[in-house]
Amino acid sequence: MMAEDLQEQTAALARAAVAGDPDATVPTCPEWRLRDLVAHIEQALRWAAELVRAAAPLPIPDPRAADPGAIGGWERRLADGAEELIEAVRDAPGDARVWSVLGPVPPAFWLRRMLSDVTVHRYDAAATTGAGFEISPRLAADVIGEGMELLSAPEAEAFKPDLVELRGTGERLAVRPHAMDGWLVTRTPDGIRVARGNAGADVTVSGPVTELMLVLTGRVPPAEGGVAGDRGLLDHWLACTRF
Known part of the structure; x- marks a missing residue:
């Protein structure tokens, strides 16, 4: 495929x-x-x-x-x-x-x-x-998932030093596409941890999965009403993760 x-x-x-x-x-x-x-x-x-x-x-x-x-x-x-x-x-x-x-x-x-x-x-x-x-929702979701796997890999910080800025003390960011499981990002002292699911978070960005793919890759801003919680946490994530 x-x-x-x-x-x-x-x-x-x-x-x-x-x-x-x-x-x-x-x-x-x-x-x-x-x-x-x-x-x-x-x-x-x-x-x-x-x-x-x-x-x-x-x-x-x-x-x-x-x-x-x-x-x-x-x-x-x-x-x-x-x-x-x-x-x-x-x-x-x-x-x-x-x-x-x-x-x-x-x-x-x-x-x-x-x-x-x-x-x-x-x-x-x-x-x-x-x-x-x-594009298909399946492909958009895989683009997001592939990006999350790259960002959370232990070796990623050596390639993109900005990712060090995303270490934290348990802050959580949720990416919640419509009609499918999303991703929960946790900022730990050792780096980023990513899991699938729709658990609660300090900030949640939601919308159609293709739109979220474009938000997370820095192509479009989040839709009006698409962010709930600590917007500064999301903005910091986007600033540090764009390639």
Whole structure:
């Protein structure tokens, strides 16, 4: 399912991107132009594929050094990048472990990581060009869940030092999507702990799951009436967790 989702989201991102001006500023990532966004996605897909094939660390590439080429080739280039990663994961030995910032992981880690990245950046492309954006609740929930797993991993603070600021003394933040179990984040002296469920918390952010995915990735603010409790606790979380 992840391979099909990656193909679908990559294709949808490409369709949104080619409908716009390559030099347009991406409103949700204002340091990027649309062409930079496309270059980043192609570069990241191919880099992840090479990580899987090499099963060894590779330098993290600079997206500013990537060139997406002419807009007429964007759809093909992005599709080829997604296929390259899918093939690398499919062809990896069953017991393979590959590099990640969290330590050795199965190759499928990178398929899920890039699916989350592409899905969120698809929204960035849509926000730039006015294209529609609609994904399944299942996919939106998995993007949130994957992000929570990354943020709560013991190794995450070494990669993103801002996460140290989220250590606490038991403060709790609940993410409560409509019609499904949510996530309960507890700030402990040793780091973030995440559990599934709809237990009470110091602050709760609620709404449709796709909207919550966009809130938690810093793409949209919480809806009016969507936050109950200590808003400062939520704002601090969002400020420290955006990548």
